[in-house]
Amino acid sequence: MDIILVPGFWLDASSWDGVTPALEAAGHRPHPLTLPGKESSEVSRAGISLQDHIDAVVRVLDGLPAKAILVGHSGGGAIIHGVVDARPEKVERAIYVDSGPLGEGGVINDELPAEGDDVPLPPWESFDDADLVDLTDGLRQAFRARAVPEPRGVACGRQHLRDERRYHVPATVIACEFPSAMLREWIAAGSPFVAELAKVREVEFVDLPTGHWPQFTKPDQLAHAILAAVDRTATGTAGTA
Template identity: 65%
Template sequence: MDIILVPGFWLDASSWSAVTPPLEEAGHRVRPLTLPGLESADAPRAEVTLRDHIDAVVAEIDASDGPVVLVGHSGGGAIIYGAIDARPGRVVRGIYVDSGPLADGACINDELPAAAGEVPLPDWSVFEEEDLVDLDDRLRAEFRARAIPQPQHVASDKQQLSDDVRRLQVPATVVACEFSSEMLRGLMEQGHPYVAELARLTDVEFVDLPTGHWPQFTKPAELGAVLLAAVDRD
């Protein structure tokens, strides 16, 4: 199986390096992506859009010989959902790591501090305590050293979707980290807008992995095992 790994904000393909070994050992073709504008701290990114990131994932799907699994962390969940909308017949599962599908007309996060067309990694005080669970001082320092500014348009552009039937039928796995599956199901039952698009999907499973927002750093082996189990169901 081809597994395409899409990082969240401020991260490139290398952020998945501690997660991929069990997937590779099982014989899967693992393809972590570095999205446009995230190639280096000096890469041009002011004009990079959300559609550019979605198109980069779609190009990887088109380069595959068969069906694929898409994995998206954080803001990467919105990106893989846009790619699923574009290629619903090619994706056998979308896996959302502490993230979820982003509805048509919504944006990922237009409240992050931005300047000159980019969003630097903010001070840790900007994040909620739940985000930072298990992210100790060493991991925070390593994260900040590797962080690359995020293109501002990717954070603020509105999602544009077109296939309002088939994308909803692609099976989904939600890896619940800072918010438990019980909490997410409760929000879905209440009709909360945060999970409105997730509630529309016809085939959703939840897997709890209690930690903060960056399990690829705080619990990489456990995340690798969760991803492998989800992929093997397909």
């Protein structure tokens, strides 16, 4: 199975290095992506939009011979949902890693401090304690050393969706910072935060308790969770949890 891995803010394809070996060992073909403007800190991010990132993933998907699994971490969840909307017939399952689908007109995060066209990785003090669980000093140093500014147009750009077939594509939410029980409570209460997720017909929840970056803090467990979702998809045993 082809598995497209879309990183969250400030990260490139290498952020999946702790996850991809297990996927390959299981016989799958992982495709970790570096999205436009994320190639290095030196490249220009002027004019790069959320739609540009969605389109970049669509191009990879279109180049594959069959349906694929999409995995999106954090802000990458909004991106893969845009891809599901653009190519619902090409996506076997969407896996949201501490993230979820972003609905029509939504933005990923327009409150992050920007410097021109760039949104740099903020100081750690700007994050909630729940974000930073298990992110040791060493992991924080490595993260900051590899971080690339996010294009402002991606953080602030509005999601535009057109095809309601996106709701028929099965989804898995790997819940890290917020437990799945809390997500289900929000859905039951009609919270706007999960309104788009609530419309997806088949959603399963998998708990992976850690902070917001499980690919760094618990890479083996994240790989296992992704593989389990892929296996359930292949056997047709995945269902609503």
